[in-house]
Amino acid sequence: MLQVDFAQLHAWLVMFLWPFTRLTAFLAAAPVLGHNSVPRQVKVAFAFMLCLVIAPTLPPLPAVPVLSWAGLGIMVEQVLVGVAMGLSLRVMLTAVQAAGEYIGLQMGLAFATFFSPDTGANTMILSRLFYMITLLMFLAVNGHLVVIDTLASSFQTLPIGLGGLNAGAFEMLVRYGGTIFVSGLLLALPLVAALLIINLTLGILNRSAPQLTVFSVGFPTSLTVGIFLLMVLMTDFGRFLQGLFGDGLAFLRALVETMAPV
Template identity: 65%
Template sequence: MIEVSFDQLHAWLSAFLWPFIRITGLMLSAPLWGHSSVPTQAKIGLAAAITVVIAPTLPPLPNIPVASWAGLGLVVEQLVIGTAIGLTIRVMLSVVMATGDFIGLQMGLAFATFFDPSSGANMVVISRFLYMITLLMFLAVNGHLVVLEVLISSFDTLPIGIQRFNPEAFILLARYGGTIFATGLLLALPLVASLLIINLSLGILNRAAPQLTVFNIGFPTSLTVGLALLMVLMTDLGRFLERHFYHGLEFLKHLVETLAPLAG
C-alpha cells in the first residue's frame, strides 16, 4: 500500500500552486487569453496544463507553508509578476484601438460605436476592426508563444520567493503606457493629416459658397476619402504591426529583467 505523508502533499501542492498563480495572473490580464469569450474553465485548464508541464523544470521552491501569511505574500508576488506581463501585452495590442479612435473621429464615424463585451465599454467600429486584425497578426507571428516563453523564463529571472521588486520596473511600465497614444497617433497620422486638410478645404469652401453646406458635401467626402486611405493603410499595416510587436516583446523581456531586485 502506498502511503503519502503530509510533507509530500504539501510539497506537491507548493510545486503546483505558486507557478499556477503566476500563470493565472497572465491569463486574467492579457487580452488574448483573458478575453471574455474564452470560458473560465478553459483559462483555468490551460493554466493548470502549463503548470504541470513546467513544474519539474523550476528552480527550488521556498519551504513556506501555503496556509500562512508568508504564503499569502507569495500569492501576491506571483500575481504582480503575471499581471505586469499581461498588462504589457494589453498596452501593446491597445495601440490600434487608439488608432481607430483617431481615424473614426476624423472620418465622422465617432458615433458609429457598439458595446464591446471584452472591455465593457463602447468602441468605435474601426477600432474593433483594427483590433481583430492585430490579434490575428499577433497569432500569425507566434507572439503568443513568445509571451509564454518569456513567462516561463521569468521563473529563472524572478524565482518564486524573491520577496521584493525593483521599483523602477513599475515606473517603466507606467511610461510604456504612453505607447498607446504615441504609436497609435503615428499609425493614424497619414489619414488624420489628409482628412484634416480636406476638412480645412471644405471649411474654406463653405465660407466662400454658403449654399454648399458641410453636411451635404463634407461628410460624404470625408467618409469616401477616409475609406480609400484606409485601404491604402492596410497595405502597410502588416509591416508596421510586425515591427511594433518586435519592440513590444523586447520591452517585455526588459521589464522582466528590471523587476529583479538590485544586488545588495
C-alpha cells in the same frame, strides 16, 4: 499501499499553487490568451496544463507554509508579476485601438460604435477592426508562442520567493503606457492629417458658399476619402505591426529582467 504524509502533500501543493497563481494572473490581464470571449473554464484549464508542464522545471521553492503571512506575500508577489506581464501585452495591442479611434473621429464615424466585451464600453468600428486584424496577425507570426516561452522562462529569472520586486520595473511599465498614444498617433497620422486638411477646406467652402453644408458635402467627402486612404494604409499595416510586435515582446523580456531585485 501508497501513503502520502502532510509534508509531501504540502510540497505538491506549493509546487502547483504559486506557479498557478502567476499564470492565472497573467491570463486575466493578457489580451490574447485571456480574451473575454474565451470561457473562464478554458482559461483555468489552460493555466492548469501550463503549470503541469512548467512545475518540473522550477528552481528550488522556498520552505514556506502556504497558510502563513509569508505564503500570502509570495502569492501576492506572483499576482503582481503575472498582471504586469499581461498589462505590457495589452498596452502593445491597445495602441492599434487608439489609432482606430483617431481615424474614426476624423472620418465622421464617431457614431458607428458597438459594445466591446474587451473594454466593457462602446468602441468604434474601426478600432475594433484594427484590433481583430492585429490579433490575427499576432497569432499568425506565432507571437503567442513567444509569450508562453517568455512566461515559462520568467520562473528562472524571477524564481518564486524572491522576497521583493524592483519598483523601477513598475515605473517602466507606466512609462511604456505612452506607447498607446505615440504608436497610435504614428499609425493614424497620415489619415488624420489628410482628413484635417479636407475638413479645413470644406469649412472655407462652407463660409463662401453656405449651400455646401457639412451633411450634404462634407460627410460623404470625408468618408469616401477616408476609405480610400484606409486602403492605402493597409498596404503598410504589416510593417507597422512587425515593429510594434518586436518592440512589445522585447519590452516584455526587459520587464521580467528589471523586476528582479537589485
